[in-house]
Amino acid sequence: MIHNFNAGPSILPDQVLQEAAQAVLNFNDTGLSILEIGHRTPLFEAVLDEARSLVRELMSLGSQYEILFLHGGGTTQFMQVPMNLLDEAGTAAYIDTGVWSSKAISYAKLFGRVKVLASSQDANYTYIPKNFSVDPPVTYLHITTNNTIYGTEWHRIPDGKGVPLVADMSSDIMSRVTDFSKFDLIYAGAQKNMGAAGVTLVVLKKSLLGKVQRKIPGILDYQKHIEAGSMLNTPPVFAIYVTLLTLRWLKAQGGVAAMDKANTEKAGLLYDALDRLPVFKPTVVKEDRSRMNACFVMKDPALEQAFAERCKQEGMYGVKGHRSVGGFRISLYNALPLSSVKDIVALMEDFAKTHG
Template sequence: MPRVFNFSPGPATLPEPVLRQAADEMLDWRGSGMSVMEMSHRGKEFMSIQAEAEASLRELLAIPPNYTVLFLQGGGIGQNAIVPMNLIGRTGRADYVLSGDWSKRSADEAAHFGPIRIAASSEEGGRYLRMPAPSEWKLDPGAAYVHYCANETIGGVECFWTPDTGGVPLVSDMSSNLLSRPIDVSRYGLIYAGAQKNVGMSGLTLVIVREDLLGHALPTTPSVFNYQIQAKADSMYNTPPTYAIYIAGLVFKHVQSLGGLAAMEAHNRAKAAVLYDFLDQSRFFSNPVEPADRSRMNVPFWLRDTSLDEVFLKGAQARGLVQLKGHRSVGGMRASIYNAMPIEGVRALVDYMREFEARHG
């Protein structure tokens, strides 16, 4: 069976060259006689894999030397608790900006560890259709950090600018748009990202943290969740997600081979334009997100006649266009078009949508 165009929000489609290399090396990694899955995380083979992955990531993102890279577990949802465990103790309180379901969940979780203030929110009538404008951010200069989600996978809202938080460390959940375009890491105190969107497979969580923010964990923080302890142990205080780190390293090398993050941004702009241009001229499909804040990673859309949702999905499946059903909390459809989605997949989706509209509109 030919490979489908997989629009899953995560775990998401991976670059085919990465999958092929992983398949070639499955039984024997570089003459070691072992699969990466079988290696000791403290053996010289795996330690070289992790070191190479970190070096590639540092090069891609131009990570300054005073930032630590951690390869952890628990996903973005885990970091919703681990971030305040490690940072809120600096001053005892934190600011959160709400632009969708995930940033709200982050704030709700953080409230278990100290006073949380909502510095801005774009919620209107139970929906988030835009990023709060900079003028709406009412920041506490005494906050331990300011948290926002750079891309909301459910609502399809993305922040394309770097917030100015003065001297307060900026923390961002970049689970769904890290590596999709260049960013200035030096503007952030901490960045975290689950890997299963643009970085690789599920099981790995990346944390990039400025070194001066280490050492402030709450006394109740479990050792395995303490950034400083993990940093001293080179992310090996416990057994790290070894195979997921290996896959991430292959993805980093693949992105480098394509021209790095500037090339990824051009690729993602082109794909998103194909889909949004169609949605904007359609009278049958719609996307209500403010145009300036429309995500290039996750494009939710709705049919004018929702009774045709299942018909649409079945027809898409028959064409090899899979995982298009919207999040259960909002319904509709959602096309996740991360780095590894080729533009041919987006064009195939638009061709199908155009034909569907002609038939049912």
């Protein structure tokens, strides 16, 4: 049996894979493939409308929010957010919790001033900074809610003191109960909890826009995308369709609350094993551990190759840590079944008996 612990693109529900595969051959009994339908036809407009509606429902968003499906991944949002929100004379506040937030900071500096309120770089990003304050006037506060490379997660959303809150939720969106109304702009690549690679969800309050003085190229202007209904240019049709299927599946499972319960159980089982088995060492402080990405090393580095080989032999894919930090990483996204976690924990227990 294969177990998919990849950090992204990551596991999708079997039902979604089957429905997507069928749509490639015959979409909604039209005789056409989802890969070849026109994006401005009623066929695809219905897909986009339902996807928007499900995002709004699952995140309990009011009419003050717009929902966009865009190209470019989270990396484009590192640029698009400050381009649309930050004037050259303005200041944006960022919290540095890893590679992706650091990249977001570097992009924002191209458009205005950036104040890094706090950073966990001093400990190789193994914790979430807590002792900082947001002092207006700043244009917005940016956080990365989950850090896939290092395995940290914000479990308490910071108080922006009235400053608009912007979040990169690429790796934990809809994985836990969250008051999404606390955020003014959210962006997330779909390829971890919401669908296939190729589309980025952007949720934003309309009141944020129209305040910068610079000219913005149309393709990077949120307002233009809103006016065009996410069809300013040809949208990533197939990726949006897979997102729709995933959102339907998520709703059928019981929504975000059900994902929260399941993910808490999976993470609890895995971290319990990492803490009690003497050959493993989690790398993140307990209070900031991610429920999406559990990162760890071997207490004896000489055992790393043996553990990696054992995982490979037993069909455990994606357990290698990010190339920048090494070690191991087990990703526990929404679609990962509890049975996969039980199986890798059993493997870890046996490995510890053999090598402890």
